[in-house]
Amino acid sequence: MDLALAPETLARWQFGITTVYHFLFVPLTISLAALVAGLQTAWVRTEKEKYLKATKFWGKLFLINIAMGVVTGILQEFQFGMNWSDYSRFVGDIFGAPLAFEALIAFFFESTFIGLWIFGWDKLPKKLHLATIWMVSIGTILSAYFILAANSWMQHPVGYRINEERGRAELTDFGAVLTQNTALAQMFHTLTAAFLVGGAFMAGIAAFHLARKKHVRVMKTSLRLGLVTVTISGLLTAVSGDVLGKIMFEQQPMKMAAAEALWDGEDSAPFSIFAYGDVAQGHNKVAIEIPGLLSFLAHNNFDEHVPGINDLNEEMQEEYGPGDYRPNIPVAYWGFRWMIGFGMASLGIGVLGLWLTRKKFLLPQSMRVGEDEVPHLVLFKKALSPKFTRWYWLVALWTMLFPLIANSWGWIFTEMGRQPWVVFGVLKTSAAVSPGVSQGEVITSLAVYTLLYAVLAVIEVKLIIKYVKAGPPELSEADLNPPTKIGGDDRDADRPMAFSY
């Protein structure tokens, strides 16, 4: 069969498209849930109206986004069985459990409490209502943990044995699956990267309004929260990325060699800035490198040996039999660079913003502004010119896309970098597809999902833009007087619901 239309290829495209798409919504959901919960906490504690307005504004964007995250997630639960039935048969004994944990612990939490939060403004006392959004936030984080534990097992299988008779992998140590260093490092890295997404989203949209001098009070608070989030999570993403990278050098050296297009092993291996190579011949034609840095990243030591793609391929052929054990090198190489590049660019722009908009700290007296004024962007002692000010706001706005790009490439890199394995060293991707599903069926579903997701993307982006432009809502009497009883006060039985579909 034509390789381009082989069920394996189609099933992989389907998994790639639907999962990368799903993961556009996931990090924003994780981070916005916590940020909105933080803003609402500030409202409950200080009773300052700007916090409630901010909660409502970001809450609305959060809901538009989580709706997409939830529905595109349903598909994921079924996709393993539909397109990857041999995978499911082989790993179900191990892989199914974290998925069941995720559904029973995290999804129920998230979905039940989100309903309470959305409809609960006039049904729950203030503090209880606040608790519901925190529950949602906890749910999103637990969900991330279980699914990352499952993914980590594919990256680095532990706590199992192979049952030859049944032809499957069987769980022997669930604790090891949940607590292995791959899972913990992936969790650390994914969560920090998620907050980078939410922080940049918040800062970008706040910059959009501040550039127009609209909703200043709410947006100044939001800008600061966004920039602080970007800075902290950006730094932690770098740290966690380093931790995860070191683990990968140990567990999947091929992935890391591919990430660097390091064809042949070297002592004092260099970090590649740019490379253009010949995959068939197994070497680079052009390479710009920083000497020794790769050895340092891998082992904290500038001189240590790092094995290359060609050596590792031979090693794996000896261990697993003949075959090509190299992932798609250009994708791994460039995916790794886009991930780091876009992630760190957003961190840089965030740190710059935090400095430019600093308040009392190191800011000349004359540059300080009142609560309802847009902050001056002050580089040293003087404010930036109007032209540069506009530029910074514009850059900040577009920067909100950077962490999303970085997240997507991070996943594409780590998943494609593991190929040809679906479970590293244990099961090849080609042995994982559903043998009974026809080419026509996979093409149909691939076409339908792609089309549907494209349409939904247009709808969702337009809605986000509409609600971004609308800005924070005016607060009503009811907003400021939440009920004191669970189920709502009985003051007026015919009063319209605070929120209705």
Added chain:
Amino acid sequence: MELHDVWFVLIAVLWIGYFFLEGFDFGVGILTKLLARDRKERRVLINTIGPVWDGNEVWLLTAGGATFAAFPEWYATLFSGFYLPLLVILICLIIRGVAFEYRHKRTEDRWQTNWEHAIFWTSLLPAFLWGVAFANIARGVKIDREMEYVGDFWDLLNPYAILGGLVTLSLFTFHGTVFAALKTLGDIRMRARKLALGLGLVTAVLALGFLVWTQADKGDGTSLVAMIVAAVALVGAVGAVKIGREGWSFALSGVTIAAAVAMLFLTLFPNVMPSTLDPAWSLTVSNASSTPYTLKIMTWLAGIATPVVLLYQGWTYWVFRKRIGTQHIAADAH
């Protein structure tokens, strides 16, 4: 009783939970065209399930995840075998979730009308297709020695399965109508009661046909008991709504769903997916299940987490216990 038997029961419980809960919210989705006369009434209906539909749907994800973990072979055969019906169900659930959240986000008439069409169709199709799927599981399908489904799409649309689909469609619509009567106020509540009577009769005829067919084909003593419970509960549900006891009626339509699903599972056991090609090739609780170690972990999980989930999900229903009428729907779309 071995652990895989326990898990057979638990999987049945998860599907019962799913059909009990999402059954009525599918029904309410269908009522938006069957019962509501204008947009405001449609919104009353949608808002009766507004805070809870998402939590209800998680029962499906849990049933799916638990099947994966406890019976990987069952999960693999079922989901790869029933590919196209599941594809339609998934597409519907994707659109449906977005439809609830986005319908009110713009005020244009076209926008809202389109999403309302979407809510109707994406509630109706899964309500039908789940019945088709479960009837096929109960009846058995072409499964080969390798546990692969080797039939095609049209094999799934046999008369028994289509009848099964019509049963879930009508039963969920009835269940949803009773729920609507229980949760609304005024004129729409009265009309829901009236509609429930008619729907109850249609459901009774279809369900009786299907259950008797099942009993005749595969039944034994225990499945007969389940069948009688389902039938009595359904008659009781219709009677209760007739005398205006909506709470009782809803509880009884729920019992009908639970007993009907239980009956299908009773006729299955110890199979989980019988093969029509050779009984020896059937998937069973023992050849499709995970190791005792995994099942033990799963049992701990279910034992601890399920009661907690029931507790807070139940609490949600209590928080939103008040009935809704057209007066509660703000004129402003947001």
